Amino acid sequence: MSWLDRFRAGHGQARVGPVSVDHxxxxxxxxxxxxxRPWSTEDFERFLLDRAIRADGLFLGxxxxxxxxxxxxxxxxxxEVLSVALARPARGRGHSGTLLAYHIQALAHAGIARIHxxxxxxxxxxxxxxxxxxxxxxxVRPGYYARPDGTRATAMSMTRILSGSxxxxxxGPAR
Numbered sequence: 001m002s003w004l005d006r007f008r009a010g011h012g013q014a015r016v017g018p019v020s021v022d023h024x025x026x027x028x029x030x031x032x033x034x035x036x037r038p039w040s041t042e043d044f045e046r047f048l049l050d051r052a053i054r055a056d057g058l059f060l061g062x063x064x065x066x067x068x069x070x071x072x073x074x075x076x077x078x079x080e081v082l083s084v085a086l087a088r089p090a091r092g093r094g095h096s097g098t099l100l101a102y103h104i105q106a107l108a109h110a111g112i113a114r115i116h117x118x119x120x121x122x123x124x125x126x127x128x129x130x131x132x133x134x135x136x137x138x139x140v141r142p143g144y145y146a147r148p149d150g151t152r153a154t155a156m157s158m159t160r161i162l163s164g165s166x167x168x169x170x171x172g173p174a175r
Contacts, residue, residue: 014095016102019057019066021048026065027057034085036148047071047082054079054106058099060090068095070103072115079107081117084126096129104133108162115162120145121154135160 019027024044032038039047047053052074057066068086072079081103086096107115117135119126139157147153 013061014098015059016056016099017059019048019055019069021045023057023066023069024048027055027069027071030066030068030085030087031083033088035083037146039083053082054103054110056099056103056106058086058090058095060095068099070099072103072107074107074110074112077111077113079112079115081115096125097132100129100133104160104162113162115160117158118144118155119158121156127156130158130160133160 021044025041027044028039028041031044048055050073053071054074055069055071058068059065060067067090068084070084071082073082084096084100084103086099104115115135116138117130118141119130121127121140135158137156138159141155141157143152144155145153
């Protein structure tokens, strides 16, 4: 492999791993680019210091700062996905599936049996992703999310049951 091939390979690879408090400013920046009501750096610092929080980052190439993240809160054998977001340049390239698969697998290995999340009903890419990973609708919250234009959006609650050997990867039919 030539030097140029090694350089290209290193910059095209996506890897997922835990994030630390040092990543809080970057996570806040990504969140602000994805949501109308962004979390602050301080919000992320509090989350990342909480033992009940599982946070994983998506890292592209040799970058040390994440290009995306997934954050969940765990209680006993259940988890709630609090947020999943990718920076704009990382979107539309299949990275959300890589990130979510890793995150679900990490939760399964930690003994989580059920995962909950909420997503805006108009967020079609996220809904497709969650459905592909076996999440099914479990409820609806009309007017739950504030939109930048002052209107309110409906939140769909979704759930996925995990087995002890769950690989986290997309399942066939929803369970």
